[in-house]
Amino acid sequence: MTTNKTLEELRHEIDALDDRILDILNRRAEFVMQVGRIKTRENREFHVPSREREIYERLAALNKGPFPTEAIRSVFREIISASLALEAPMKVAFLGPKATFSHLAAMQHFGLAAELVPQKSIPAVFEEVEKGRALYGVVPVENSTEGVISHTLDMFTGSDLKINAEILLEVSHFLLSRTGRIEDVKKIYSHPQPLAQCRRWLAENLPNVPLVDVASTTLAAQIVSEDYSAAAIASEYAASLYDLKVVRERIEDQVNNVTRFLVIGSKMADKSGDDRSSLMFSVKDEPGILYRMLEPFAKRGLNLSKIESRPNKSKAWEYIFFLDLAGHVSDQPVADAVKELKEMCQFVKILGSYPRAK
Numbered sequence: 001m002t003t004n005k006t007l008e009e010l011r012h013e014i015d016a017l018d019d020r021i022l023d024i025l026n027r028r029a030e031f032v033m034q035v036g037r038i039k040t041r042e043n044r045e046f047h048v049p050s051r052e053r054e055i056y057e058r059l060a061a062l063n064k065g066p067f068p069t070e071a072i073r074s075v076f077r078e079i080i081s082a083s084l085a086l087e088a089p090m091k092v093a094f095l096g097p098k099a100t101f102s103h104l105a106a107m108q109h110f111g112l113a114a115e116l117v118p119q120k121s122i123p124a125v126f127e128e129v130e131k132g133r134a135l136y137g138v139v140p141v142e143n144s145t146e147g148v149i150s151h152t153l154d155m156f157t158g159s160d161l162k163i164n165a166e167i168l169l170e171v172s173h174f175l176l177s178r179t180g181r182i183e184d185v186k187k188i189y190s191h192p193q194p195l196a197q198c199r200r201w202l203a204e205n206l207p208n209v210p211l212v213d214v215a216s217t218t219l220a221a222q223i224v225s226e227d228y229s230a231a232a233i234a235s236e237y238a239a240s241l242y243d244l245k246v247v248r249e250r251i252e253d254q255v256n257n258v259t260r261f262l263v264i265g266s267k268m269a270d271k272s273g274d275d276r277s278s279l280m281f282s283v284k285d286e287p288g289i290l291y292r293m294l295e296p297f298a299k300r301g302l303n304l305s306k307i308e309s310r311p312n313k314s315k316a317w318e319y320i321f322f323l324d325l326a327g328h329v330s331d332q333p334v335a336d337a338v339k340e341l342k343e344m345c346q347f348v349k350i351l352g353s354y355p356r357a358k
C-alpha cells in the first residue's frame with residue numbers, strides 16, 4: 001500500500017490503531033476473567049493447550065499479511081499468557097537453574113506473564129506440582145540425539161500427575177567464554193548431555209582440551225564468568241545472563257537437535273483433535289510378551305510413536321514399558337485398546353493425552 005502521508009501523519013494513524021488494539025485487549029481480558037470465574041466454580045483446568053492451539057491455527061489461516069504469520073503466534077502467546085495470569089496466578093516449576101533449556105521451553109510455552117520457578121531436580125519439579133505450590137511443571141523427556149531422559153519417565157511410576165502438553169524446542173549449543181577467543185580455551189564446562197551432543201565438534205576443533213561435567217549449562221556459564229581460561233557450552237540466553245562472549249555458535253553435531261519437554265499438571269488435558277497419549281504398563285519378562293501387549297494397538301491401526309522399557313525398580317525381572325501413541329484416551333479405539341491391555345498386564349497407567357506439538 002503506497003501513501004502520500006507524512007511521517008507525522010503515519011505515526012498519528014498508528015497511534016489511533018494502537019488505541020483500538022489496547023481497547024480490544026482489555027475487552028478480551030474481561031471475557032477471559034469471566035472464563036476464569038466459570039473455571040474456578042466448575043473446578044476446571046485454567047491452562048487449555050488445545051484451545052490455545054485452536055486460536056493460533058485459526059488466526060494463522062486467517063492472516064493475509066503483511067504482518068508475518070510466525071509473529072502472530074508470538075504476539076498471541078503473550079496475550080494468552082497475560083490472560084492466563086488474570087485467571088489464576090500462573091506458577092510454573094521447571095528444571096533449573098535459569099537459562100537452561102527447560103527454562104527456554106517454559107518461556108516458549110507459558111509466555112512471560114507466568115511466574116517461572118527454577119527447581120534443583122526433576123523430582124523437585126514433580127513435588128512442587130504435587131503439593132500444589134505450582135500449577136504446572138516443565139521437565140525434559142527426550143532428545144533427538146541422546147534419546148530418552150529416563151529420570152523423568154521413572155518419576156511417573158510413583159506420581160499421579162498427568163502430562164498436559166508437550167513442547168518441542170530446537171536446541172542449539174554455543175561455546176561461550178569471557179574473551180570470546182578460541183585460543184584462550186583451556187577447559188570446557190557443561191552438562192553431560194550438551195557435551196555428548198557436541199562430541200564430534202569438540203574432537204575436531206579442541207581435541208586436547210579437558211571436558212568437565214557439571215550439573216547444568218547455567219552452572220557452567222557461571223563458573224566460566226569467573227575464569228578467563230575456560231569456556232562453557234550453554235544456550236545463547238546464558239551468554240546474556242552471565243556477560244559472556246560467543247566463541248562459536250551452533251556447535252551441536254546434529255542439525256535439528258530437538259528436545260521434547262513435558263508439561264505436567266494435576267488434570268488431564270481436553271481433546272484437541274490431534275493428540276498424543278502416553279501410558280505405562282508393567283509385564284513379567286516372558287517370551288513374546290511385548291508382541292501380545294502391542295497387538296491391541298496394532299489391530300486397531302493405532303500409530304505408536306515411541307516405546308521405551310525400564311527395569312521395574314521394585315520388582316526384579318519385571319519391566320515397565322512407556323508407550324506414546326497417536327490419539328486421545330477418550331477416542332473409542334484408544335479406550336478399547338487400553339481396556340484390552342489392562343486385561344493382560346499387572347498394571348496400566350495413563351500418563352496423559354495432550355495436543356501433539358508441531
Ligand SMILES: O=C(O)C(=O)C[C@]1(C(=O)O)C=C[C@@H](O)C=C1
Pocket residue numbers: 032035036046047048049051052055079080083084087
Ligand atoms: O478459553 C479458555 O479456556 C481460556 O481460559 C482463555 C484463554 C485465552 O486467552 O484465550 C486463556 C488460557 C487458556 O489456556 C486458553 C485460552
